[in-house]
Amino acid sequence: MTSFVFPGQGSQYTGMCKDFYDNFKIGRRIIEEIEDHTKINLSSIIFKNENNLLDQTNYTQICIFSCSYMIFQTLLTEGKINIDQTKFMFGHSLGEYTALACSNKISLKDCSLILKKRGELMNSSVQPNTTGMAALIGLSADKVEKIIKENKIDLEIANDNSQLQVVISGDIFELENKKNFFLENSVKKFVMLNVSAAFHSKYMKDAENILSIDIEKLHFNENKINIISNYSASPSYESLDIKKLLKKQMSNRVRWTESIKFLESIGENSIIEIGPNKILSGLIKRISNSFDIKTITNISDIEKL
Numbered sequence: 098m099t100s101f102v103f104p105g106q107g108s109q110y111t112g113m114c115k116d117f118y119d120n121f122k123i124g125r126r127i128i129e130e131i132e133d134h135t136k137i138n139l140s141s142i143i144f145k146n147e148n149n150l151l152d153q154t155n156y157t158q159i160c161i162f163s164c165s166y167m168i169f170q171t172l173l174t175e176g177k178i179n180i181d182q183t184k185f186m187f188g189h190s191l192g193e194y195t196a197l198a199c200s201n202k203i204s205l206k207d208c209s210l211i212l213k214k215r216g217e218l219m220n221s222s223v224q225p226n227t228t229g230m231a232a233l234i235g236l237s238a239d240k241v242e243k244i245i246k247e248n249k250i251d252l253e254i255a256n257d258n259s260q261l262q263v264v265i266s267g268d269i270f271e272l273e274n275k276k277n278f279f280l281e282n283s284v285k286k287f288v289m290l291n292v293s294a295a296f297h298s299k300y301m302k303d304a305e306n307i308l309s310i311d312i313e314k315l316h317f318n319e320n321k322i323n324i325i326s327n328y329s330a331s332p333s334y335e336s337l338d339i340k341k342l343l344k345k346q347m348s349n350r351v352r353w354t355e356s357i358k359f360l361e362s363i364g365e366n367s368i369i370e371i372g373p374n375k376i377l378s379g380l381i382k383r384i385s386n387s388f389d390i391k392t393i394t395n396i397s398d399i400e401k402l
Contacts, residue, residue, distance in 0.1 A: 099367040103188035103195035111146040113373035114164035134209040158191045158216040165372030187325035200322040218304035228295035235285030255297035256351045259383040266295035305347040330355035
């Protein structure tokens with residue numbers, strides 16, 4: 098069986114998915130439908146990116162979701178993929194919501210509206226330029242966690258992306274002040290990320306509490322596709338479990354490495370990444386060489402299927 102994965106924030110680029118939009122009626126219809134639901138001019142932001150709106154969190158998330166969902170539905174309509182042969186879907190941060198929509202756990206309208214609100218909440222959750230994130234290259238999450246705890250550093254692991262890539266979140270001054278400390282403790286590279294706040298950390302707790310109210314109201318359809326949770330790195334197809342774990346996602350780390358290791362442990366060996374860029378495919382290859390990985394970003398990629 099094939100598992101589907103969907104990218105998160107950071108995968109966006111101007112003009113993403115335009116070939117699907119230009120060449121398939123369903124692509125244009127989906128973008129127009131999401132625009133109707135959200136009242137956001139997505140096509141202008143995605144394809145023109147005037148005023149750099151595509152890189153602003155309150156627009157980035159809904160734009161990436163729109164592209165990923167559009168590509169998935171196009172492939173489904175064209176008979177290039179078979180959802181009936183799918184047991185697992187998951188995504189990185191906002192990509193978990195894409196998985197919920199593509200698996201038909203929640204409707205396109207509900208997913209569009211909650212992602213619009215999620216982006217707005219995360220963008221405005223803290224004062225600008227007071228918190229941030231940094232990527233640490235060269236150490237595993239366990240080793241970074243040990244450094245943080247033993248030295249009482251007020252930072253948190255936000256993303257466990259692979260055995261050699263971890264993203265941390267926290268106060269911007271703490272991040273800047275501890276850069277050299279991490280580099281002196283076996284971190285090979287320390288890269289500040291261009292984000293508006295410390296995502297997947299305690300700084301998102303208030304936003305998470307607000308969004309949880311909306312998550313509780315979501316109507317879930319029951320089916321046998323498992324969603325692997327960012328929060329727990331474990332699968333579930335039952336709505337109550339998925340909803341409970343989704344409520345905890347925004348202020349806690351994305352357990353990407355553990356999620357991929359879970360698939361490996363049960364013998365799953367085929368993964369298709371759908372959406373802009375190939376970031377997740379690169380991370381998966383660093384975690385394990387057990388998978389046949391395909392990435393569908395452009396129309397030319399369809400021949401891989």
